[in-house]
Amino acid sequence: xxxIKSLEELRKLRQQVERDIATRKDTGTTVIVGMGTCGxxxxxxxxxxxxLEELRKxxxxxNVTTVGCIGMCAREPLVDIEQAGKPxxxxxxxxxxxxxxxxxxxxxxxxxxxxxxxxxxxxx
Amino acid sequence: MRELSLHxxxxxxxxxxxxxxxxxxxxxxxxxANTLTITVADDGCGMDTETQARAVDPYYTTRxxxxxxxxxxxxxxxxxxxxxxxxxxxxxxxxxxxxxxxxRDHIDRAPLGDMxxxxxxxxxxxxxxxxxxxxxxxxxxxxxxxxxxxRQILGDIPLGYPAVREWLETFLRQGYEELYxxxxx
Numbered sequence: 001x002x003x004i005k006s007l008e009e010l011r012k013l014r015q016q017v018e019r020d021i022a023t024r025k026d027t028g029t030t031v032i033v034g035m036g037t038c039g040x041x042x043x044x045x046x047x048x049x050x051x052l053e054e055l056r057k058x059x060x061x062x063n064v065t066t067v068g069c070i071g072m073c074a075r076e077p078l079v080d081i082e083q084a085g086k087p088x089x090x091x092x093x094x095x096x097x098x099x100x101x102x103x104x105x106x107x108x109x110x111x112x113x114x115x116x117x118x119x120x121x122x123x124x
Numbered sequence: 125m126r127e128l129s130l131h132x133x134x135x136x137x138x139x140x141x142x143x144x145x146x147x148x149x150x151x152x153x154x155x156x157a158n159t160l161t162i163t164v165a166d167d168g169c170g171m172d173t174e175t176q177a178r179a180v181d182p183y184y185t186t187r188x189x190x191x192x193x194x195x196x197x198x199x200x201x202x203x204x205x206x207x208x209x210x211x212x213x214x215x216x217x218x219x220x221x222x223x224x225x226x227x228r229d230h231i232d233r234a235p236l237g238d239m240x241x242x243x244x245x246x247x248x249x250x251x252x253x254x255x256x257x258x259x260x261x262x263x264x265x266x267x268x269x270x271x272x273x274x275r276q277i278l279g280d281i282p283l284g285y286p287a288v289r290e291w292l293e294t295f296l297r298q299g300y301e302e303l304y305x306x307x308x309x
Contacts, residue, residue: 065250
């Protein structure tokens with residue numbers, strides 16, 4: 001993708017995105033990175049950056065959002081993967097070098113990386 | 125924290141937690157006055173006088189999950205370590221402004237660090253319908269982003285949409301590159 005930075009280019013991007021949205025099937029995948037003070041201090045911003053890079057490299061369509069502290073501060077950085085119809089999985093102590101395997105196994109192969117799981121929420 | 129930009133991210137997260145719809149972030153470096161000043165101003169719920177006084181206490185927090193709130197005490201300590209200052213002004217129902225200054229060339233002053241990742245981190249917060257007015261000034265040079273302008277162009281398309289977030293990150297990186305090249309010249 002060519003380097004783009006101007007607002008004019010953003011206008012062109014809008015037209016393209018509107019076309020894409022019409023055909024885009026929302027994968028229903030969201031990667032959530034904890035960004036409370038504890039998360040930030042533990043390196044969550046770098047983990048988030050690694051997630052964005054990995055998704056871009058693999059051309060995977062997923063939403064990425066950040067949330068505040070959930071109280072498991074000793075396990076930060078925390079990364080949740082939420083997919084439609086599946087339990088929401090929380091991974092703990094996720095450093096940037098773990099992100100590649102996480103995306104590969106959980107998103108690409110559909111296999112939870114059990115050894116890194118610190119929490120799970122059953123979908124209703 | 126290792127970088128001042130991590131503190132800025134933390135302050136922005138505070139603003140979002142307070143329900144801000146507008147956050148103004150300014151980083152001003154004055155090489156002649158030898159100061160670096162960070163301002164994060166929001167229009168969130170604000171704090172009363174008592175809460176303002178307690179906000180810099182590391183054992184005070186509004187969170188239910190923990191009993192420490194380290195963000196503000198840490199940045200205050202960082203500023204004081206660098207012959208700088210810390211100011212917190214807030215009004216209930218109006219919002220909060222945090223202004224932190226540092227002696228720019230102080231040996232203990234942490235680097236500003238990766239502002240692009242900080243801004244992206246805040247912009248990807250799952251709260252939507254808020255705008256950021258960001259400016260980084262180094263003497264007479266400046267670079268900024270106003271997401272209100274971006275939203276006007278995008279219409280209903282969210283900032284978190286993959287192609288848009290890539291545009292944002294590229295825009296920020298290139299803007300910073302140009303700023304630093306201009307300043308070095």
